[in-house]
Amino acid sequence: MKALHIITGLGIGGAEQQLRLLLRHLPVRCDVVTLTNPGAVAEGLRADGVRVRDLGMKSNRDLGAVPRLARLIRRGSYDLVHTHLYRACVYGRIAARLAGTTVVATEHSLGRAEIEGRPLTRGTRELYLRTERLGAATVAVSDTVAGRLRDWGVPASRIHTVPNGIDVAAFRFDSTQRRATRALLGLPGTAFVVGGVGRLVTGKRFDLLVRAVAALPGAWLVLAGDGPEAVPLRTLAARLGAADRVRFLGECGAAGPAPAVPAVLSAVDIFVSASREESFGLAVVEALAAGLPVVHAACPAVEDLPAGRVPGTTRIGSLPGTSDPTKELTAALRHRMGSGARRLPPPPAVDRYDIRLSSRRLMDVYAQATGIAPAIPTERDHP
Numbered sequence: 442m443k444a445l446h447i448i449t450g451l452g453i454g455g456a457e458q459q460l461r462l463l464l465r466h467l468p469v470r471c472d473v474v475t476l477t478n479p480g481a482v483a484e485g486l487r488a489d490g491v492r493v494r495d496l497g498m499k500s501n502r503d504l505g506a507v508p509r510l511a512r513l514i515r516r517g518s519y520d521l522v523h524t525h526l527y528r529a530c531v532y533g534r535i536a537a538r539l540a541g542t543t544v545v546a547t548e549h550s551l552g553r554a555e556i557e558g559r560p561l562t563r564g565t566r567e568l569y570l571r572t573e574r575l576g577a578a579t580v581a582v583s584d585t586v587a588g589r590l591r592d593w594g595v596p597a598s599r600i601h602t603v604p605n606g607i608d609v610a611a612f613r614f615d616s617t618q619r620r621a622t623r624a625l626l627g628l629p630g631t632a633f634v635v636g637g638v639g640r641l642v643t644g645k646r647f648d649l650l651v652r653a654v655a656a657l658p659g660a661w662l663v664l665a666g667d668g669p670e671a672v673p674l675r676t677l678a679a680r681l682g683a684a685d686r687v688r689f690l691g692e693c694g695a696a697g698p699a700p701a702v703p704a705v706l707s708a709v710d711i712f713v714s715a716s717r718e719e720s721f722g723l724a725v726v727e728a729l730a731a732g733l734p735v736v737h738a739a740c741p742a743v744e745d746l747p748a749g750r751v752p753g754t755t756r757i758g759s760l761p762g763t764s765d766p767t768k769e770l771t772a773a774l775r776h777r778m779g780s781g782a783r784r785l786p787p788p789p790a791v792d793r794y795d796i797r798l799s800s801r802r803l804m805d806v807y808a809q810a811t812g813i814a815p816a817i818p819t820e821r822d823h824p
Contacts, residue, residue: 442813443470445519447510447533449526450478451493453667453692454640455723456525456549457482459605464491466800469807474513476506476529481692501528510536521811524576525549527557531568534575543811546573547580547603551589552718558644570594577810580803582721585741601806604742605721606796612703612730614784622700622708626663626688633778634661636709636733638693638702638724639716641668646715646738646766648677653713653771655681660774662687665705706731710782714740715757715770729753730791732784736773738766746790753785 446464451457451473461482464471472492475483479495486493494513498506514522514537522544524533530546537544550557556565573579573595580603581587587602620630628634635654639645647664651674654662664674664687671689678687690699702724706712712728714737722740729735734753737743743751757769792798808814 442520442807442811443518444472444521444523444807445514445517446471446473447476447522447524447529447536448473449476449529450480451475451483451486452478452480453482455605455721456547459549459723460525461485461489462606462608462796463800463803465489466796467803468800469804472517472519474510476532498528506532507536507539511539514540514542520813521545521807523547527565527569531572534572538575544576545578545580545806545810546576547582548586548590548720549582550720551581551586552720553589555644555718558640558642566593573599578806580806583741584745586720601802603799603802603806604794605723605726606794606799607723607727607730607791609730609787609791609795612706612727613787614732615703615707618704619707622704625700626690626708628661628663628688628708632661633659633711633782634663634709635774636663636665636705636712636728637714638665638705638712638727639714641666641670641674643670644717645670646717647674649715649767649770650713651678651683651687652681652767653774654686655683656771657774657778660686660778663690663705663709664688665690665693665699665702667692702727703731706733709733711736711774711777713770713774714738715766716740725754726791726794730787732787734777734785736770742794746793750790751788753788 473486474494474496476496476498483493496506519542522533522537522542524530524546534544554561578599578601580601581590582605584602587600590600591597637647637650641647650662654660678684693699693702706728712733712735714725716739719739722742725735725737725740726742736755738758743754755773758766
């Protein structure tokens with residue numbers, strides 16, 4: 442089987458990095474087209490041996506992208522087109538239909554009121570639904586997203602849940618890595634360190650982490666990621682008198698001095714995800730695989746599982762408007778500081794999100810959509 446993956450952009454982000462990891466484990470020949478922004482993830486894919494093309498879209502209304510994509514699909518003689526992220530799903534589904542090729546789409550970022558961090562409008566939803574009908578299947582990254590798609594009117598028979606995945610072994614706690622990373626970041630060896638990972642945007646609510654750590658003398662904060670909120674967050678930390686206890690690492694995984702995410706997770710003592718909305722919560726799963734206690738707000742990767750399946754997690758803000766999330770977070774961190782920093786055994790639920798399992802589930806979707814039997818997995822596809 443030969444597949445073409447179409448994605449809106451390839452800067453560092455959750456969907457983009459998930460695509461790169463997935464392609465390392467799919468027993469399928471894959472090429473990638475990015476509509477725009479061939480950033481650090483494009484460089485990583487090329488280093489992995491994946492062919493990456495930049496379509497060079499000039500704007501969201503560059504309608505010439507459709508015939509250009511259709512020509513690429515025909516020339517490549519692809520058995521399947523797989524689209525990722527809203528704009529790529531809209532343009533890619535139309536182009537695949539014109540090229541006469543089966544198309545599957547993954548919905549990575551559908552929230553209750555947002556999609557990819559932007560407000561959902563009636564027009565956005567209508568365009569999504571009209572083009573969704575052109576595909577053979579829509580993949581939801583969590584049961585929560587599958588439910589939202591059904592609520593929109595997507596037939597249940599067209600929806601397949603394939604959870605995001607991680608390389609579980611890559612996130613195992615490493616005490617040597619912990620000491621080295623703390624030394625690199627200038628963190629005291631015995632300090633209580635809070636961690637956060639993700640795009641520094643308003644919806645991730647990293648300001649809650651800054652405020653909570655500022656209220657806890659002796660606590661430190663490490664934020665891995667970049668985005669438009671970087672400067673406001675630095676300003677907030679300085680205004681609260683906590684700038685010397687906050688480390689802003691920038692993008693991890695890009696070229697530069699920042700340590701990789703597994704190293705960051707080895708260095709911290711607790712992980713916080715305060716996002717207002719999430720479609721999955723990949724960073725939380727990575728933190729759990731590293732043996733960290735986790736405080737989270739929205740996280741379908743945890744909430745979709747039966748109660749008690751993920752020990753070591755604390756949810757805040759479960760009833761919007763009834764409590765102060767900053768106070769809740771501060772209290773949770775204070776409790777953890779008082780009980781002493783310690784690693785936990787990764788919960789068994791983490792194995793549910795192994796990337797090799799996700800790749801096998803996706804191959805089943807491909808087979809159903811195309812009628813082509815799945816390839817026999819190679820040795821690297823087995824746990």
